[in-house]
Amino acid sequence: MKVELAASLLWAATACVAPPETLEPRVLERGMVVCEHELAAQVGRTVLEQGGTAVDAAVATALALAVVYPQAGNLGGGGFALVVDAAGRARCLDFRECAPAGASGARVFDAEGVRHPDWLLWSPHAVGVPGSPAGLALLLEECGSGRFTLAQLCAPAIDLAERGFAVDGELHDDLCDKEDRARLLRSAAARERFYPRGAALERGDVLVQRDLAQTLRRYANEGAAGFYGGATAASIVAELERAALALPEGSRVGWVTLDDLRGYRALWREPLRAEFRAREVISMPPPSSGGIIVLQTLALLERLAPSAKTFDAEYAHWAIEAWRRAFAERAAVMGDPGFVEVPVDELLSARWLDRAHASMQDRATPEVQASDLHEGSNTTHLSVVDAWGNAVALTTTLNSSFGSGMLVEGAGFLLNNELDDFALGDGLRNQFGLVGGAANAIEPGKRPLSSMTPTVVRRAGRVELVLGSPGGPRIVTSVAQVLLRCLVFDEPLESAVRAPRLHQQWSPAETWIERGWPAEFVSELRGRGHELDERVQPFGRVQAIRVSPDGSVEGASDPRGGGAALGTRQR
Ligand code: DON
Secondary structure (H helix, E strand, O other): OHHHHHHHHHHHHHOOOOOOOOOOOOOOOOOEEEEOOHHHHHHHHHHHHOOOOHHHHHHHHHHHHHHHOOOOOOOOOEEEEEEEOOOOOEEEEEEOOEOOOOOOHHHHEOOOOOEOOOHHHHOHHHOOEOOHHHHHHHHHHHHOOOOOOHHHHHHHHHHHHHHOEEOOHHHHHHHHOHHHHHHHHOOHHHHHHHOOOOOOOOOOOEEOOHHHHHHHHHHHHHOOHHHHOHHHHHHHHHHHHHHHOOOOHHHOOOOOOHHHHHHOOOEEEOOEEEEEOOEEEEEOOOOEOHHHHHHHHHHHHHHHOOOOOOOOHHHHHHHHHHHHHHHHHHHHHOOOOOOOOOOHHHHOOHHHHHHHHHOOOOOOOOOOOHHHHOOOOOEEEEEEEOOOOOEEEEEEEOOOOOOOOOEOOOOOOEOOOHHHHOOOOOOOOOOOOOOOOHHHOOOOOOOOOEOOOOEEEEEOOEEEEEEOOOOOOHHHHHHHHHHHHHHOOOOOHHHHHHOOOEEOOOOOOOEEEOOOOOHHHHHHHHHOOOOEEOOOOOOOOOEEEEEOOOOOEEEEEOOOOOOEEEEOOOO
């Protein structure tokens, strides 16, 4: 019911909008929005039905997610968007958070020199300068159809924040998660918002967020300046100062300031592109590690098992070995390209593939090192296609589920804890068990290395697949597995997304394995020397769209989550 309100509000604002005249709306039969919350998908679909393009719809969907999916939808986080238009032009927008000017590696040490890695999850030292408000505004300004203002695309989100929406089972369950709850309860504003009666909001409670509606209004009216300056910026800094009181006195420096906020810019990046099985695979370059690793995986499997017929244990063995080598490189050489020279061409070269290939055997090689190859709950994804053949893959995150747990008092949104994505050094693992070195060490203004992998596949001159996922490093392997199932084994999209998954990230040496694989598959992998961790929760929540050659559009929202795939009858 709330969504009908949001939709009608948008309708009222844009009732006379016709499709952009310069575009021929006959390339595809329909448009589609797939994301992790049905209310947000409905907002995006309404924009498509009102004549909006995939970019217009993606912006409105992302803003709605910031209201109805506080676990990961955000204003206080960041992300990446890959936009591919009907002519095949592709652009990547990097609106990843960056470290504040005062950040240093010392931020996790107290005055006695004791290290506190947990500060990177809940304290002001965890928070990167938010990128989403700048990113979404720039995306609309440079790639939108021009038929919708930012204010129009903010309207449904404002409506959902002001009138409220019914809490679903997933939000209730996530608020009950032990670690997420502990982080949220540190923040007075988060406590009041999500645990109003001393316990987590229940399914069916109506969550009203008037302060968030006000913040969105300032953003709607003034654009990015309405977030990075004025009342919103002041509230962010005040919240960080309040939260810092929980830290020992000598450690209360170096977090996000008004200057950091004013100075934030989203950046355009050149997408990575590779040929694969008569397609073009387009994905995110650094500061994501995801595009490189996905392209390395596809290329290695094409060499190792060119005629495989199914995703069987032998194929899985090669995939695991490919990830082991690719993630070793991630830890060694990948970081923000504004600070370190990431050898992207080398990592995607025939020479790298030759060396990786030559180092593989029929059995697991848990001892592989990056130098052997070199000479020298939370994020969310949305996929949209429109009737003109444009596509957007957008992944956005607060990092942990509910980010740092710090809800900005008076402004109503959660702040990220993205700085945990920097390498801690000394072999220390971050919350995803990732290790890294100097290439991903924290520096002022630097963006932490990411695994977010928004990806688009084109075939015969048009978009065929749009996908991405949450899941930290599991994003990369989840996206790779869905691509392999669709492109190599021709599996239907829904079953490719649903299929059980594996994950391997070089260190630790064990491979994660979801439930649902046949027993013989598991024992064959063990027989090849793979140490398997079967105790894992389901991982990755792929949100994908496939366009058939006849133009029909199919969406798949991963059954591991509670999202929705909504198509339009747009022509
Ligand atoms: O950018 C990254 O790689 C991480 N901050 C993503 C975190 C994530 O996917 C958590 N979600 N489940």
